[in-house]
Amino acid sequence: MTESIKGNILTPSGWVHGAIAFGDRIEDISGGITDPQHNSDDYILPGFIDLHVHGGAGKDVMEGGDAVHTIARIHARHGTTSMLATTMTAPPEDIDVALTAIGNAVKQRGKDEARVLGAHLEGPYINSGKLGAQPNFARPATLAEVQRLEAMAPLKVITVAPEIAGHLELVRALADEGMRVQIGHTLGSYEEGVAALDHGASGFTHLFNAMSPLHHREPGMVGAALAHAEYAELIPDLLHVHPGAIKTALRAIPRLYCVTDSTAATGMPDGEYMLGRHIVHKCMGGVRLPDGTLAGSTLTLDQALRNLVGLGLELADAVKRVSTNAADYLGIEERGRLKPGAYADLVVMDRNLNLKAVYIEGERCDLNDA
Known part of the structure; x- marks a missing residue:
């Protein structure tokens, strides 16, 4: 069944004032090129894509079971139409539980849920000297172990500290298998960052956070990103990164994209929540x-x-x-843009950028609290 909605539609060619018709995929976009300032109609935007999601609505990805489905629902109510469920550094058995649940969620999207595209494996292959909020279960990676984990759920993104012995060779092997390898939770130098990029690394995990900083005589991993990266993820909650640093990254990294790095505390009142094996505290908008x-x-x-x-x-x-x-970072042509043939992942916002409607593969989501 075809549905049609009208407004200011953001297409790859620019703004169109008109109508977009869709079933599970976009069938037609009609109207004229326009500047939205010339009218007061709603914005119709591509659905949001979050490649770093740990939790929400009181649930954490590491719980396994149905937690991922609850998390996908809360984020859909905020415009996220597809996402990567993200793991924590943890003992092998905990990661197995999480990835098994993620793999099941990839196979079956529930009602009012964002599409789970796969997993972001954030650790355990990180530097124990730059854990950030990760539990201290860091260890070196092996290709055999990553391949075993990939059999449980599609590993779309994997975070690695490239300075760990053996990891540069692993970066090349994983990139050759089609995974997006990101540099993160690292004490690596500028030179080690450049070497990782040369070996096939393609991005940086929560740029600026949990990595060696920029100094004018020791550029660090941040310097490698600002000088050489095409892609990097960044958390724009205005707590993790100063607005001036965000603007610096936007000027330096052509395809910088934003993630939430959201936790179980997302959408919940202040209090205690779990992040992997850590107890975390939500207070004053932060965790x-x-x-x-x-x-x-x-x-x-x-x-x-x-x-x-x-x-x-x-x-x-x-x-x-x-x-x-x-x-684009994941190489997905049929999401993240409004054009005929793409999935009907749509977000409708008013002129103050308040969310009015979310469609995931043509299905209108219930935006009310569960």
């Missing part, structure tokens, strides 16, 4: 370990979009940062 270390966020991508526009980005550019660039 922290008992020692004050930032431990993920409560961000949603609709708020990320508003934050980017508040920093001065044009809406069309901000949408790329929460949708199109992430799709």
Whole structure:
């Protein structure tokens, strides 16, 4: 059954004032090229894509079971139409539980849920000296182990500290298998970052956070990203990264995209929640370990979009940062853009960027609390 909605439609060619017709995929976009400032109609945007999601609605990916489905529902209510469920550094048995559940969620999307595209394996192949909020179960990687994990759920993104012995060779092997290898939770130098990129690494995990910083005589991993990266993810909750640093990254990295790094505390009141094996505390809009270390966020991508526009980005550019660039990073042509043949993943927002409707593969989601 075909549905049609009208408004200011953001297409790959620019804004169209008209109608978009769709079933599970977009069938037609009609109307004329326009500047949305010439009318007061709603914005119709590509659905948001989040490649770093740990939790939401009180649930954590590491719980396994049905937790991923609950998480996918809460994020759908904030405009995320597809996502990567993200693991924590943990003992092997915990990661197995999480990936088994993610694999099941990939096979079957439930009602009102964002599409789970696969997993982001954030650890355990990180540097124990740069854990951030990760539990201390870091260990070196082997190709055989990653291949075993890949059999449980599609590993779309894997975070690696390239300075660990043997990891540069692993980066090349994983990239050759089609995984997006990201540099993160690392004490690596600028030179080690450049070497990782030369070996096939393609991005950086939550840029600036949990990596060696930029200094004018020791550029560090941040310097490698700013000088050489085509893609990197960044958390724009205005707590993890200063607005000035966000603007620096936007100028330096052509296809910077935004993630939430959201936790079980997302969409929940202040209090205690789990992040993997850690107890974390939500207070004053942030999530922290008992020692004050930032431990993920409560961000949603609709708020990320508003934050980017508040920093001065044009809406069309901000949408790329929460949708199109992430799709391009994964090599997905049929999401993250509104064009005939693409999935009907749509977000409708009013002129103040408040969410009015979300469609996932043509299905309108219930935006009310479960």
